[in-house]
Amino acid sequence: MSASASPTPRRFVAQGPLKGTIRVPGDKSISHRSIMLGALALGETRVTGLLEGEDVMSTAAAMRAMGATITKTDSGEWVIQGVGVGGLLQPETALDMGNSGTSTRLLMGLVSSHAITATFIGDASLSKRPMGRVIDPLSTMGADFTSTEGRLPLTMRGASPAVPITYRLPVASAQVKSAVLLAGLNTAGVTTVIEPVPTRDHSERMLKGFGANLTAETNEAGERVIRIHGPAELTGQTIEVPGDPSSAAFFIVAALIVPGSDVLIENVGLNDTRAGIITVLRQMGGSIEEVNPRIVGGEPVADLRVRHSALHGINVDPAIVPSMVDEFPVLFVAAAHAAGRTICTGLEELRVKESDRITVMRVALELAGAKVAETEDGMIIDGTGGAPLPAGAAEAVATHLDHRIAMSMAVAGIASEGGVLVDDTSPIRTSFPNFEALMDGLVA
Numbered sequence: 546m547s548a549s550a551s552p553t554p555r556r557f558v559a560q561g562p563l564k565g566t567i568r569v570p571g572d573k574s575i576s577h578r579s580i581m582l583g584a585l586a587l588g589e590t591r592v593t594g595l596l597e598g599e600d601v602m603s604t605a606a607a608m609r610a611m612g613a614t615i616t617k618t619d620s621g622e623w624v625i626q627g628v629g630v631g632g633l634l635q636p637e638t639a640l641d642m643g644n645s646g647t648s649t650r651l652l653m654g655l656v657s658s659h660a661i662t663a664t665f666i667g668d669a670s671l672s673k674r675p676m677g678r679v680i681d682p683l684s685t686m687g688a689d690f691t692s693t694e695g696r697l698p699l700t701m702r703g704a705s706p707a708v709p710i711t712y713r714l715p716v717a718s719a720q721v722k723s724a725v726l727l728a729g730l731n732t733a734g735v736t737t738v739i740e741p742v743p744t745r746d747h748s749e750r751m752l753k754g755f756g757a758n759l760t761a762e763t764n765e766a767g768e769r770v771i772r773i774h775g776p777a778e779l780t781g782q783t784i785e786v787p788g789d790p791s792s793a794a795f796f797i798v799a800a801l802i803v804p805g806s807d808v809l810i811e812n813v814g815l816n817d818t819r820a821g822i823i824t825v826l827r828q829m830g831g832s833i834e835e836v837n838p839r840i841v842g843g844e845p846v847a848d849l850r851v852r853h854s855a856l857h858g859i860n861v862d863p864a865i866v867p868s869m870v871d872e873f874p875v876l877f878v879a880a881a882h883a884a885g886r887t888i889c890t891g892l893e894e895l896r897v898k899e900s901d902r903i904t905v906m907r908v909a910l911e912l913a914g915a916k917v918a919e920t921e922d923g924m925i926i927d928g929t930g931g932a933p934l935p936a937g938a939a940e941a942v943a944t945h946l947d948h949r950i951a952m953s954m955a956v957a958g959i960a961s962e963g964g965v966l967v968d969d970t971s972p973i974r975t976s977f978p979n980f981e982a983l984m985d986g987l988v989a
């Protein structure tokens with residue numbers, strides 16, 4: 546697989562317990578959607594707590610290229626002047642999505658019902674990821690695509706007018722759901738998505754918040770049926786982005802597995818469709834206390850007090866996978882320190898993220914001295930029962946342009962005897978630019 550043009554390796558070593566209070570950056574999913582919906586709304590949208598990671602900046606650059614004005618004020622607030630649904634302009638050059646699957650798939654949906662031709666390009670990791678899952682429904686709505694086997698680089702000719710569809714998701718994916726709903730914004734009639742397995746619902750919440758006529762209900766078969774009535778008119782909003790639970794997960798696991806740790810992580814988003822990692826870590830015996838629960842930007846939020854805990858292995862219920870799909874790499878690290886066996890199944894989707902997160906984590910954890918076995922759709926991990934992993938290998942863990950592999954193995958490193966050399970920390974900038982600074986501050 547691939548590496549950055551100028552990789553930044555680092556050996557992460559044990560430095561004692563994690564102690565103190567931190568605040569993780571804004572939620573990546575909500576940040577992407579704030580910019581996209583702000584850019585499509587009439588009037589001004591103001592966003593505080595926006596994640597300033599490279600993935601979100603790719604979304605911002607694309608929306609600017611299609612006519613929105615997006616600026617950051619001296620106080621750190623982001624201000625977006627939208628163009629109105631249907632008002633996107635033809636971009637003059639290819640839209641560079643960098644490493645970001647969310648930017649690519651959601652923007653393909655958004656653009657597909659505009660009279661625009663757009664070319665999407667990305668880095669080596671993104672260029673391997675499957676886009677057929679959005680090409681299929683968007684083609685049915687009338688958009689036309691040229692790509693090599695459904696991968697980037699890809700050129701789309703949007704449909705105007707687009708045709709509303711009813712689409713049952715063949716894969717549990719919030720990105721595919723969102724792509725179809727966003728296409729429905731500029732499509733006359735009712736666009737319907739049927740979701741057999743619930744996935745993160747930020748698009749639904751935010752589309753409603755911006756004024757779209759959107760309904761979500763559960764049918765007799767227990768499936769979620771989401772309908773959007775187009776064409777929609779969106780109005781600029783003021784948004785406070787809560788902290789990202791997927792980013793918090795690295796510090797939750799680190800505090801649970803490094804003896805003596807006691808950490809408060811402030812302002813963590815706890816939307817049910819995202820909080821699976823907390824449920825699973827508690828089932829494993831983790832001490833995670835919710836302090837000061839409240840609502841921020843329409844989402845449930847709390848501060849989390851996490852203390853070192855004796856973890857034990859469990860069979861992770863595959864039904865919980867969509868609510869923690871990005872957290873499995875770091876869950877594997879927790880399981881490697883638990884007493885007994887942890888079995889994870891239903892993880893097929895992990896193979897099509899920034900890297901194949903099953904194989905890449907199996908190889909990385911083996912290098913650190915963990916007992917792990919890969920299955921077709923999951924991982925079996927026999928933990929140390931609380932002892933540190935030996936680690937100490939001279940060979941570097943290969944992160945394959947995947948931020949979550951780099952951060953997960955950084956956590957493994959600070960809990961290990963000999964330290965873990967990560968081949969490239971630069972992908973961390975895509976989702977969590979101050980990860981290393983926060984970690985170094987907590988162990989100082």
Ligand SMILES: O=C(O)C1=C[C@@H](OP(=O)(O)O)[C@@H](O)[C@H](O)C1
Nearest residue numbers: 574647717718719720721870871
């Ligand atoms: O909609 C979103 O913001 C996301 C959905 C998930 O992807 P899938 O829809 O491919 O599961 C997740 O892995 C990604 O980090 C963000």
Ligand SMILES: C=C(OP(=O)(O)O)C(=O)O
Nearest residue numbers: 644645646647648871898
């Ligand atoms: C899968 C992820 O993101 P994306 O699909 O946006 O690249 C992630 O952040 O773990």
